[in-house]
Amino acid sequence: MILIITLVYIANQKVIYQFDARNKQKDDWQGLSDFFECEQFKYFGQTSDDHGISRLFLDLESHQQYRIDALVLNIDGLNVPQVFIDNILENPDLESSVSSMKYCEDPAPELFHNITIIRQHSRRSLWMRIKLHYGGLLSLNLSIIQCQYGCIGCIQVDPIHCLKWELHQFSFNQKLIRNYDGWNEKLDNENDIYCGFLQYVKFDTINYFTQLPPHQDLLIKFFKKDDGIIIIDYIYGQQMTTNQQDHQVEILIKNHPDPIFQLILRNQDPSKQSSIRDFELFYTQPEIMFPNFYEGCQDFIVDQCLKCQKGWIEDEQFLSCHPICGDKIIQGQEECDDGNQISKDGCFKCQFSCTDFCTKCIFGICYQCEDGFLININRTCDPVCGDGILIPYSVEQCEIFEDNNQSGCINCKYSTINNCKNVYISQCLECQSGYYSQGYGCNPYCGDGIVLKQFEDCDDGNQVPFDGCYECKYQCIEGCNICDQGQCILKCDLEYEFVNNNCLSICGDKIVTKEEECDDGNTIQFDGCFNCKYSCPLNCFECYQGICLICNYEYQLLNTNQCKKYLNCGDGLLQLEEECDDGNDQIADGCMDCMIEQNWVCSTILTNSPTQCSFVKYPDLIIDYLNMTQNKQYISIRFSQQIKIFTLQPLSETITFDLLNVEKKKWNSKLSIIQDVGSFVSVGEYVLEIDVLQLLEYRPVMKILINQTVANNDNAVLINHLKQIILQYPKFLDDKQKDYSQIIQFLLYLVQQAYIYYLELVNYFLKF
Structure with missing residues (x-):
């Protein structure tokens, strides 16, 4: 039992912070301490007598306990360190050991203190202060024990069903409080000098307002510092806290129907003020109520059935419907329906029944047979074979006697012998024609010249290969491509391959056949030979057998048998092969080497005039991962600037989604439109909801594709229409x-x- 408890404890334990003085990193520890060395030991502390270090931990994960494991060096060996958590002195589990060797200059022996502290704790903040004496901190680990069941919050008022709670909002969880969403616009804060100057909200009365999603119950959690009583007012009731100081408060509100939640926190004593922080609001999903179900009823009003479904009969006494037994339709409480009233045939009176010799029958399955019978794999009762008792009218045909003389009886049955012409009990005296006797059976005889169609294709009476029939199977000559019952219909030559029942020349083997004009062994176009046919080089006007004689107009013939266009890039005259020509070779002016540079728009205003370019930032598709709620994941789809489209179909109808390596039936998606895009420029913004209906061993990738032209107000078009984003592991x-x-x-x-x-x-x- 202790082992099981330990395993559960370890499974829920998570290390959230580690400190090692050997790294010489203060890591937000406060105090006048520094790093010192004592032989091979490095510690964080002081060489003076008394000193202290402290650190504040914020925004902790939901937990129910914390655990501290620390190792402290005490050089003088007189005092032990003291640990304060949230300004409360803790009584830790302490193991001290005296060093067997002297490492430091002090004459007193060194002490090493192993400190372990395990305490209940559920706040989102923790302040740790350690009082040291002539020495310092060697190492420290801070762990948390996570909430049971993996819940988002450790809820004491309803711990068993904590999975149903969902977090709506939290406030006042940072060191310096800045988030006042839903609260009074002006709130007073105070610093707690005994808790790392952590800020609290100080008030006599404060108001809170928020809009809730569909919900059933509400839960409020916050940490109360003072010993005063706080009254919690809401529309449907009032609750109050105790006067306990430094207390985690939980307020449960059952059946809160209003989508708007208004809350007032006020002191019972108006002359005092209270201080709180780490406020959290949880809610549960609303319960779904289903109407009463009347089995077999087609029409009903309130609790009375008016008409039964087909295959059901009305019970006038109880005003309900019962299935008709014997119509061969299994309905309602019927286990079976074989359409008869014959007993022991497997189904009797629409309930399962077992076969003969069964003494224990449950749901049509036999679990125990009479003496002298055994249950077989079909759950029926067979006589015990070999007991010397032949059971008439059973599956036994014969019986094995005590002298083990089977007399042709195998497993208490006479075995049938296939293809036997003359059989006596279990012995074949003569096999049929084309078969020979082997052991207790008759096997086909290959080589006797008799063709047995169910076993042999042919039988030429010999075992010579490639003569049309070999081992009673059709066989043609070697290398035959089409063989019909031992006759070779087609055999291709060496330079040909067999494709679609024809011999075709092999294009690409560098062997020119009569069907080919050439064969250069590659599939490169415009190199003189393509698909084993002569081809002219690109932009060639006249060629002979792949060799260009004359190029097209404005092209010149090179020694490489290629035609190159005469281009005058930079003359200010736009040609067909040029995207732009601004008449210069300057860079970063929008046109470089007669190609339009990225984020530029170029146009030729007048014929035969240089291209004019202007800088325009191209729009970009932005995909962001928002969050994961239960098993549903949300993705933001937007653009870097206002855009428009050039069709009448809205942009939202042309966005497609694909979850890579996941079947379409295993996931669902829903696109919510925040602002759609049409022919006028607007901010396109959408939210995509994905629900993966299976568990995966990898994080799936969502592919998002824009299937039409998108441009900004300057007609600069979207370049990258495809984006991908990695999702979280499904929690289905x-x-x-x-x-x-x-x-x-x-x-x-x-x-x-x-x-x-x-x-x-x-x-x-x-x-x-």
Whole structure:
């Protein structure tokens, strides 16, 4: 049991911070301490007597406990370190060991203190202060024990069903409080000098307002510093806290129907002020109510059935419907329906029934037979073969006697012998023509000249290969491509290959056949030979056998048998092969080497005039991952600037999505339009919802494609129409898995609570 508890504890434990003095990184630790060396030991502290270090940890993950494991060096060996958490002195588990060797200059022996602290804690912030004496901190690990079941919050008022709670908003969780969403515009803050100058919201009365999604119950959590009583007012009721100081408050509000949530926090004593921080608001999904279901009823009003479905009969006494037994249709509570009332045929009175000799029948499955019978793989009762008792009218045809004389009886049955002409009980006296006797059976005889169609294609009476028939199978001569019952219809020559029942010349083998004009062994176009036919080079006007004689107008013939266009890039005259020509060779002016540079738009205003270019930033498609709620993941789709399209079809209808390497039926998507794009420029913005309906061992990739031309107000078009984004691992659970998960998590919770009580009991006895 202790082993199971330990495994559960380790599974929920997560290390969130590690400190090692050997790295010489202060890492936000406060105090006048520094790094010192004592032989091979490096510590963070002071050479003076008393000093202290502190550190503030913010925005912690949801947890129910913390654990601190620290190693402290004490050079004088007189005092032990003290640890304060949120300004409360802790009583840690302490193991001290005296060094067997002297490492430091002080004459007193060095002490090494192993400190372990495990405490209940669920706040999002933690302030740690360590008081040291002539020495310092060698290392420290801070771990948290996560909430049971993997819940988003450790909720004490409803721990078993904490998975149903979803986080709506949290506030006041940073060191310097700046987030006042939903609260009074002006709130007073105070610094706690005993908690790393952590800020609290100080008030006598504050208001909170927010709009909620569809929900059922609400849960409020916050940390209260003072000992005053806070009254929580909301539309449908009022609750209040205790006067406990430094207390985590949880307020449960059942059945809150309003989509708007208004909250007022005020002190019971108006002459005092309270201080809070780490405010969290949770909600549950609304319950779905289903109407009563009347099995077999076609029409009903309220709780009365008016007409039964086909195959059902009305029960006038109970005003309900019952299935008709014997119509060969299984409905309602019927286990089977074979259309008869014959007993022991597997189904009797629409309930399963077992065969003869069965003494224990459950749901049509026999679990126990009468003496002298055994259950076979079909769950029917067979007589025990070999007991010397022949059961008449059963599956036994014969029986094996005590002297083990089977007399042709195998497994209490006379075995049939196929292809036997004359059989006596279990012995074949003569096989049929074309077969020979071997053991207890008759096998085909290949080579007797008799063709057995069910076993042989042919039988030429010999075992000579490539003569048309070999081993009673048709066989043609070697290298034959088309063989018909041992006759070779077609055999291709060496330079040909067999394709679609024809011998075709092999283009690309550098062997020229009569069907080919040439064969240069490649598939390069415009090199003189393409697909084993002579071809002219590109832009060649006249050629002979792949050799260009005359090029097209404005092209010149090169020694490489290629035609190159006379281009005058930079003359200011735009030619067909040029994207632009501004009459110069300057860079970064929009036109370089007669090609339009990126983020420029060029045009020729007057005929035979240089191209004019202007700088225009091209629009860009921006894809951002937003979040994952339960199993649904959300992606933002927008553009870097206002855009337009050139068709009547809205842009949203031409955006396509594809989840790579996942079947389409295994995922769903929904595009929500924040602002669509038409023929006038506008800010295109959308949110894509993806729901993957299976678990994956990899993070899936979503491909998003814009299937039409998109341009900004200066007609600069979108270049990259395709973007991809990596999603998170799906958290899909079917209904059965959800039920199993809740059961397992509840068991883990019980084990975990038992371990906590065990640790507290051990700590209690250790004090004595």
